[in-house]
Structure formats: structure tokens, C-alpha cells
Amino acid sequence: MFKQAAVLAVTGVALLVGCGGMDPQMENEEIISNLIEAGYPAEDIHVINEAVFVSGDGHVTLQASREMIQAPPGSAEHYRSTNLVGPQVTKICIDSSAAFNSYSNMSQGLDLAIGNYNALGLRFTFARGPTTGCSATITAGISIIRPDENWADFPSYGLPGGSINMIPALNDQPLDINEHIITHELGHTLGLRHTDYFDRSISCPPGPYSGVEGDEGVGVIHIPGTPTTAVWNGSVMNACPHIDNTGEFTSVDITALNILYGPSATQSCPNVNVAAYQGQTGAQIRCTCSSGGGGPVWGTNLYTDDSNICTAAVHAGVMTTSGGAVVLEVQPAQSIFIGTTRNGVTTSSYGAWPGSFRFIGAQVPQPPPLCSSFNIMSYRGQNGSSIRCNCPTVSLGASVWGTDLYTDDSDVCAAAVHAGAIPSTGGQLAVTLQPGQSSYLSTTRNGITTLSYGYWGGSFSISP
The missing domain is CATH 2.170.130.20 (LCCL-like domain)
Incomplete structure (x- = not known):
């Protein structure tokens, strides 16, 4: 049995452990820094083809890494990551690529994995797409970034991880193994960590996958009501698969998923x-x-x-x-x-x-409030703070004192036209609070002549 497990570790954990605006290098540096802060050992973090992976099969985006270091208090609530799927998600659609579908065992394994989750009656369901009514979508494809390992994305922004990625060699394994590994990778997209994260030698043969992944209470959080230990074949979320795996959830897997995502879990x-x-x-x-x-x-x-x-x-x-x-x-x-x-x-x-x-989640976009609804003087002392507001057609005769820096009793909309931030027909702008000035100069710009003044206790500047 051990020899068979070792073969799986080479050909396919390879089959399992291999889950997982800014300059890419800077982004990866922040991801790695966040992961280390979240308790992952440096040796468990790898950059492969400009993507960052942990625990072998966990692909970590910048947002996911930021969420990992924000564990809610008292939630040392089998294990999960800080990242979970929000209650706005009720139907998760899995769109498989043509290449994925061309592998019969993988394709059937995906259907069986979907059935595993849907049989639990969780607060969301899985559906194989393309279909309608999806509140989140996961792509099932062939692993290209890591051609020798399977991997998945962790959740971010309250949505499940965006992809699971399988190696073609998985298709050569029995159907139960395909079901097991795809069920495992979908578990990662929901925020589940390896059950034996603290000692992967429980499920993995000696080698690069048998170490420790991270510290409990930060990047990995115990789910109340489940064991704090792991055993051979005790969970579909163990780090390494075995040839005798059935692909089905164990009782502790079911307990963990119901605690996190059962109908009354919120x-x-x-x-x-x-x-x-x-x-x-x-x-x-x-x-x-x-x-x-x-x-x-x-x-x-x-x-x-x-x-x-x-x-x-x-x-x-x-x-x-x-x-x-x-x-x-x-x-x-x-x-x-x-x-x-x-x-x-x-x-x-x-x-x-x-x-x-x-x-x-989706929110109704709204225009900013009218600038005339604010008493800018009431915000004195909050220098550097900005207020976003809207001006309708501007009265060019309104009182304004200053140039570039305006007294905080000046008409905001007229000052915005004078500053060139909006036309006289109106528009949106930002008012930034500034300290008082010893004097304010008068100039004529854009059809508006401002007034001069001496010392005044508060000012503002304008930007589009």
C-alpha cells in the first residue's frame, strides 16, 4: 500500500499536493510577505512561472494573501484558511474547458465531485456549466503554469477560488482517484486547508511534501467540532492521495463543511x-x-x-x-x-x-451628493481629507476668495470652475481640506474673478 501511495505521489501529487495594476515582481513580493506573516514557512512558498503557490497545490493571488492575514477574532473556529465564501454565493457554476472535457476520467470525476458537495445540502449548490443563475464561477482546466501538479485558487472577495487545474496524467488514474482529487481541489476553492497541514507525513511519503505548512490560528484555523488531529485516509483534504481512496467525503469532512457552509452556518x-x-x-x-x-x-x-x-x-x-x-x-x-x-x-x-x-457584492451605483449640502468650515482640522461631491450648473457670480487655495467659506462650485476642475455646466469634483492661510490672492480664471483676503482659519483645494 505504501509503495502504491508513493507512486501516486510521483505521478500525481504531483496529483494532489500540487494544488494551491502592480508590477508582477512587486506583487509577488507582497504575496510572499503576507504568506510568511500568515504563518507559512518560507520553504513552503514557491514562485512558479510568475505565480505564487503554497502547500503544493494552493495558488495564492494578491487579494487572497491579504485576506489570509486578517483572521477575525475568536474564530479559532479538520482546518480552513481565513478566506471563505460569502453568503451571497448560492450557485457555483463550474465551466470545464474543451481540453479538460477530452479526458473521460477527469470529466466523470468532476461530475462525481459536484455530486459529493450537492449531496450535503449546503447553502450553495454546484452546477456544471455553462448555465445560468451563477453567483460565482470556477473554471476547470488543464494545468499549464504547473504541468506536473494539480492546483486550485483560494477564495478572495467572498467568492470561491476561480479555478481548478488538473494534469493530464490524472486521467490515467482510476475514476475514484479523479473524483477524490477534484473534490479535494474544489475544497481549496472553498477555503479548506489540508487536514494534515501540521504534519503531511501522515498522508505523504518521505520527501518534499511531508513537511509542515503553516501555523494554526493565522493562515490555518481549526474548525470547531472537528478533530485537531489527522489520520491516514481520514479526510479527502489530506495532503496526499492514495490508490485506495474512494473519492467520498469522510464523516469529519461532512462535519467541517456543514459547520462552515451548512444552511444555518451564518x-x-x-x-x-x-x-x-x-x-x-x-x-x-x-x-x-x-x-x-x-x-x-x-x-x-x-x-x-x-x-x-x-x-x-x-x-x-x-x-x-x-x-x-x-x-x-x-x-x-x-x-x-x-x-x-x-x-x-x-x-x-x-x-x-x-x-x-x-x-x-453588487451595489447600486449612486452619484455623489451635492457640494452645496456640505458646510466645509465644519470639517476644519481634517487636513488632507477629501469630499467627493457634485455641482449642477454653476453660478459664476458666487463668492470665492483665493486662488488654488480657497477660504473654506467660499462657494465650492464656483471655486471648482475657477480652478479648472469642472466647466460652468457642472460636474463631479473632490474638495480636499487644507489648513488656514495668512493671505488669499485674487485672480480671474475661466470667467470667474475671485476676491483677495488676509488670514483665514481654513482652506480647501479642488481637483477633478
Whole structure:
């Protein structure tokens, strides 16, 4: 049996362990830095054909690496990564390439793997595409970046990893092995880690795959209710496959998936204290609302972390007043929050606050609020902060003092025309808060003559 396992390790773990705007080199450097911070040993991180892999078969994108170092507190909640699939995902479609489909065992193995997941009654289903109604799509293809190993992407942005990639040699293995390995790789796209991450010699023969992958509590998190140990053939998520694998989930696999993705696995949004996550930028929280709520909300797109989640979700356009599931992402402190009216909800403005959140998922685009709705003087002291706002047709006779730097009681829209940021017909612009000046100069530009003035306690500048 051991000899057969060793053959699989050569020809195909090779079959299994081989899963997985910025300058590519800089991007990879950040990914590697994030992975090391997430507890992965440096020797377990490899750059292959300009792509970064961990644990053999885990392909890690920049976003996925950033999410890995943002573990929610108290979630030392078989093992998973920090990255999980959000509740907005209800149907995951798997589109297989023509090359993938040409391998009969692989193609059948994919169908059997899909059946494994759908038999559990999770809060999402898998469907083989192309089809309609997909809230996420995974591509099944032939491994090109790593022609000797199978691999998969980890989740990011609350969506499952975007691909699983198989080597042609997999097709030469029994159908059960194809089912097993494809089920395993799909597990990675859902955020599952190797069950024997702490000692891969449990499933792997001596060699490069039998080491340790990372530290628990950071890049790998224990799923409550499952064993903290691993045994030979104890999980489809063990690092290495064996010739006697059936391709079916074990009881601990089923427990782990139901804890993470069972119908009742998502917490209630009113019970979530987002402020407790301050400092964990990028951490994602999945929760449900029974209705649109009615509590106070401050901000637009970015909301103060004491805002009512359900009300904010309606305002953001990710949920209706009848309720539903949402994914919110922790964001850092902001110097200003802008109130607007959207989808029947009016939020409030606020100054500096130590924590914020935004929603993951499709949101209704909205124009920025009118510049005339802001009292710029009330934001004094928040120098460097910007307010995005909109001007309709501009009154060229409105009062403006200064040139390039304007007194904070000046008419913003007239100042924007004077600065050349918008035409007199109006448009969108950014107002950046600046400190007071000892004097303000008068000039004539773009049909507007500004006034001069001496010392004033606050200023602003304008940009498109």
C-alpha cells in the first residue's frame, strides 16, 4: 500500500499536493510577505512561472494573501484558511474547458465531485456549466503554469477560488482517484486547508511534501467540532492521495463543511459587533438580516463600524428591506463619513471614526451628493481629507476668495470652475481640506474673478 501511495505521489501529487495594476515582481513580493506573516514557512512558498503557490497545490493571488492575514477574532473556529465564501454565493457554476472535457476520467470525476458537495445540502449548490443563475464561477482546466501538479485558487472577495487545474496524467488514474482529487481541489476553492497541514507525513511519503505548512490560528484555523488531529485516509483534504481512496467525503469532512457552509452556518447581523474587528482590515463577516433594520447609519459605501448593518445594507443596495444574507468587509479608520439618501434610507455624515466597513457584492451605483449640502468650515482640522461631491450648473457670480487655495467659506462650485476642475455646466469634483492661510490672492480664471483676503482659519483645494 505504501509503495502504491508513493507512486501516486510521483505521478500525481504531483496529483494532489500540487494544488494551491502592480508590477508582477512587486506583487509577488507582497504575496510572499503576507504568506510568511500568515504563518507559512518560507520553504513552503514557491514562485512558479510568475505565480505564487503554497502547500503544493494552493495558488495564492494578491487579494487572497491579504485576506489570509486578517483572521477575525475568536474564530479559532479538520482546518480552513481565513478566506471563505460569502453568503451571497448560492450557485457555483463550474465551466470545464474543451481540453479538460477530452479526458473521460477527469470529466466523470468532476461530475462525481459536484455530486459529493450537492449531496450535503449546503447553502450553495454546484452546477456544471455553462448555465445560468451563477453567483460565482470556477473554471476547470488543464494545468499549464504547473504541468506536473494539480492546483486550485483560494477564495478572495467572498467568492470561491476561480479555478481548478488538473494534469493530464490524472486521467490515467482510476475514476475514484479523479473524483477524490477534484473534490479535494474544489475544497481549496472553498477555503479548506489540508487536514494534515501540521504534519503531511501522515498522508505523504518521505520527501518534499511531508513537511509542515503553516501555523494554526493565522493562515490555518481549526474548525470547531472537528478533530485537531489527522489520520491516514481520514479526510479527502489530506495532503496526499492514495490508490485506495474512494473519492467520498469522510464523516469529519461532512462535519467541517456543514459547520462552515451548512444552511444555518451564518450568524445574525444584529449580533455582530463590527467594532470588535478594528485593526483587522480585510476581514470578512458573513451574516443575515431578517429585515432591512431601522437603526442609525453614518456614511456612504464606507460606514462607521457602529452603524446598523442591516440598514446600511439596504442603503448600499446589497439587500432589500425584506432582509437577506450579506458579506461585510472590515475597513480602517476614516477621517470623514458622508451621509446620503439611497434606496429609501438616509444616512448621516460624521467626522473621524476609528473603524469602518463596506459590503462585498453588487451595489447600486449612486452619484455623489451635492457640494452645496456640505458646510466645509465644519470639517476644519481634517487636513488632507477629501469630499467627493457634485455641482449642477454653476453660478459664476458666487463668492470665492483665493486662488488654488480657497477660504473654506467660499462657494465650492464656483471655486471648482475657477480652478479648472469642472466647466460652468457642472460636474463631479473632490474638495480636499487644507489648513488656514495668512493671505488669499485674487485672480480671474475661466470667467470667474475671485476676491483677495488676509488670514483665514481654513482652506480647501479642488481637483477633478
